[in-house]
Amino acid sequence: MTAAARNSLDLDAFWMPFTASRQFKAKPRMLASAKGMFYRTPEGAPVMDGSAGLWCVNAGHGRPEIADAVHRQLMEMDYAPTMQMGHPLPFELASRLARIAPAGLDRIFFTNSGSDAVDTALKIAVAYHRMRGEGQRTRLIGREKGYHGVGFGGISVGGLVNNRRLFPTLHGIDHISHTLLPAVNPFSRGEPDHGVELADDLERLAQLHGPETIAAVIVEPVAGSVGVLPPPKGYLERLRAICDRHGILLIFDEVITGFGRVGEAFAAQRFGVTPDLMSTAKGITNGAVPMGAVFARRAIHEAFLQGPPEVIELFHGFTYSGHPAACAAALATLDIFAREGLFTRVQSLEAAWTEAIHGLRDIKTVVDIRNLGLMGAVEMAPRDGAPGARGYAALTGAFEAGLLLRATGDTIALSPPLIITEDQIGEMFATVRRVLEAID
Ligand code: PLP
Numbered sequence: 001m002t003a004a005a006r007n008s009l010d011l012d013a014f015w016m017p018f019t020a021s022r023q024f025k026a027k028p029r030m031l032a033s034a035k036g037m038f039y040r041t042p043e044g045a046p047v048m049d050g051s052a053g054l055w056c057v058n059a060g061h062g063r064p065e066i067a068d069a070v071h072r073q074l075m076e077m078d079y080a081p082t083m084q085m086g087h088p089l090p091f092e093l094a095s096r097l098a099r100i101a102p103a104g105l106d107r108i109f110f111t112n113s114g115s116d117a118v119d120t121a122l123k124i125a126v127a128y129h130r131m132r133g134e135g136q137r138t139r140l141i142g143r144e145k146g147y148h149g150v151g152f153g154g155i156s157v158g159g160l161v162n163n164r165r166l167f168p169t170l171h172g173i174d175h176i177s178h179t180l181l182p183a184v185n186p187f188s189r190g191e192p193d194h195g196v197e198l199a200d201d202l203e204r205l206a207q208l209h210g211p212e213t214i215a216a217v218i219v220e221p222v223a224g225s226v227g228v229l230p231p232p233k234g235y236l237e238r239l240r241a242i243c244d245r246h247g248i249l250l251i252f253d254e255v256i257t258g259f260g261r262v263g264e265a266f267a268a269q270r271f272g273v274t275p276d277l278m279s280t281a282k283g284i285t286n287g288a289v290p291m292g293a294v295f296a297r298r299a300i301h302e303a304f305l306q307g308p309p310e311v312i313e314l315f316h317g318f319t320y321s322g323h324p325a326a327c328a329a330a331l332a333t334l335d336i337f338a339r340e341g342l343f344t345r346v347q348s349l350e351a352a353w354t355e356a357i358h359g360l361r362d363i364k365t366v367v368d369i370r371n372l373g374l375m376g377a378v379e380m381a382p383r384d385g386a387p388g389a390r391g392y393a394a395l396t397g398a399f400e401a402g403l404l405l406r407a408t409g410d411t412i413a414l415s416p417p418l419i420i421t422e423d424q425i426g427e428m429f430a431t432v433r434r435v436l437e438a439i440d
Contacts, residue, residue, distance in 0.1 A: 029399050034061035037417060037424055039404060050398070050405040050428055052417045055224060055256045056287030059336045060419040066288045066332045073328035082110075082322040090322030093330050097293060100334075100343075102268040105278055107301035109294040109314075110322040114255035114281035115149025117292035118218070121277045122153040123316055124296060125216035125249045131303040134247075139209055140170070141202065141217040141248075144178035147225035148218060148253050148279075157218050160226065174209065176201035176217070180229055182368050187361060188230070189354050190372050195232030202242045211246035216277070221267035224256035227411035228370045228377035236273040249276040249300075255292070259283030260337060260418050262373030263346035270373070276300060286333040291326035342418045346374045352422045356429040357414070363436045365390060374418060378436070379411040390439050397435040403428060412436075 011025045032042040037060060039047040052058055073089070080087040090110055098106035109124070111117045122140055129137035142148065142157030149155075155163050156170040159178065177198050185192035202217055221236060223229035243250040252275040257267035260283065264270040268278065277300065281292035304313040320326070337343055346353075350373065357376040358369055368379040380390045391407035398405050398412075406413040416428065 029396070031404075036060045036062065037420060046402055047399065048403045048416075048424070048428060048431070050403050050414045050416050050432075052283075052415050053287050054282070054406075055261070055415050056282035058259050058261065058283040058418045059286045059333060059340070059342055060417040063286060063288075063332070063336060065336060066286055066329050069328040069332035070289060070325050073324050077324055080324060081319075083317055087322075087324060089324055089327035089331070093322070093327045093334075096331065096334055097295070100265045101295050102266055102274045102278065104274065104297050105268075105276075105295040107296045107298055109296065110318075110326075111281070111292035111294065112290050112318055112320050112323075113149070113292050114253075114279065115151045115154050115292075116318065117255065117279035117281050117294050118148040118157075118253055119151040119153035120292075120316065121251050121253075121279045121294045122157065122216065122218065124294065124300065124314070125251065125277060127314065128249070128300050128303050129215050131306065134212070136213055137215040137247075139172045139174065139214045141174050141176060141205055141214060143176050143217075143219050143223075145180065145223060145226040145229065146175075146178075146218070146220060146253075147223070148220075149255070174205050176205060176219075178226075178229070179223075179232055179235065180226075181232075185232070187358060187369050189358065191230050191233045191235075192370075193233060196234040196238055198232065199235045199238035199242065202239060202248075206242070206246050206248070211248065214246065214248045216249035216251050217243060218251040218253055220253045220255075221257050221271060221273075222262065222372050222375060224375065224413070224415075225408065227379060227408050228372070228375045228413055230370060230372035231271070236271050240273050240275075243276075251275055251277045251279065253279045255279055255281045256375070256415070257373070259333075260343040260346060261375060261415065263344060263350060265343045267373075284333065285326055285329035286336070288333070289323070289326040289329040290320075291323070291330060340419070345418050349374060349420070349422065349425065352425055356425050359429060360433055360436065363433065365436065365439060374420070375413070375415045377411050377413045378432070380436070380439070382410050383440075393439045394435055397438060398431065401431050401435055403431045403435070405432070 031039040033040045094108040144159035146159040148158045156173045179195050181195050184194040258280040262270045276297050278295040285291045357371050365380040367381045370377050383389045388409050391410040394412045395407040
């Protein structure tokens with residue numbers, strides 16, 4: 001897109017998601033093209049991608065292998081239904097995904113996005129108990145500060161007040177405590193030392209509601225959208241143990257942490273804790289085509305196969321479940337991940353990443369820094385009477401300085417494509433330092 005074309009663009013009709021749109025439209029920040037680690041503005045200025053788009057472009061931008069695969073597939077067959085019909089790609093993709101999945105999670109349901117994947121996982125959890133004659137297990141447990149997309153299920157188990165306050169939420173939901181403990185875990189590197197006991201909040205809710213009424217608990221292994229909260233040491237193991245004790249399903253929402261972000265294919269593998277269901281999206285197609293996937297333990301899938309074979313087993317699905325173009329993009333993406341060793345690449349970058357992000361600690365507005373894998377957050381104190389102003393100044397200042405980052409409140413988050421080099425990590429944090437130091 002040329003600068004002239006941009007200037008003649010009518011900005012009114014597009015109702016923008018999660019955006020202060022009047023503020024944006026008064027001074028738009030536009031991206032026009034992308035390659036590797038960089039976007040370019042319509043004027044041609046490079047913008048380093050410090051957020052992998054929205055935590056999704058894990059293999060870097062403009063991969064011709066993905067574009068070619070999608071083009072070939074659209075020319076061969078643009079669309080085919082997967083309801084009572086099939087085409088080869090989703091079967092092939094599901095088999096490939098099953099091979100890289102955490103042990104035993106080898107049954108895969110395709111969705112269109114992370115939000116759909118979350119709501120699908122929640123529905124499967126409740127229906128699974130019903131299939132096994134435990135229909136009283138309908139209660140779902142989320143976690144404060146959790147983000148699970150924007151469906152009614154996702155906002156109900158989610159724990160971010162602004163995403164909930166305008167909307168009705170599902171009944172029979174409760175939340176365990178969040179794990180942000182700045183007083184005892186300030187400037188934590190990787191998994192914080194303190195807070196394992198916060199997992200016991202699940203036991204408290206089990207005793208409050210009756211464990212036999214709870215279908216599932218859903219958590220992000222590392223909370224992303226709220227500003228990168230790695231789990232306290234031992235926390236996920238303890239959640240797993242409580243779930244096992246009471247027959248509660250454990251759902252990991254790996255929409256951000258999946259596909260290499262934390263140094264393994266999935267966070268479940270990094271932490272050595274295997275959930276019963278896992279929601280994924282984003283990196284599955286490198287962000288090139290919308291797609292999500294729910295991974296289920298085989299026994300969960302088998303519970304649906306008990307009735308007569310001519311009866312539909314799960315009354316759930318999307319027109320675009322297993323869309324040919326999305327499957328083609330995902331298969332090409334998996335090839336890139338494998339060829340370039342991207343799932344484990346973060347292991348070799350994590351030490352440099354940790355040093356670089358914690359190097360910002362001396363900046364006067366910074367009150368906390370947290371990181372794990374190739375995810376990191378820098379939290380600034382709110383300006384008196386103007387919460388969020390520093391975060392917004394960081395977003396706009398970074399963009400002007402040629403860096404894309406995420407800002408939530410006064411916390412900035414960084415999660416670049418996994419192809420980033422150590423030198424580029426250095427450059428990125430040099431820019432972040434200049435930007436944050438300029439904010440009063
Ligand atoms: N779950 C988590 C953990 C996420 O981070 C997100 C998006 O950021 C979602 C679900 C929702 O995904 P989508 O925006 O694709 O619906």
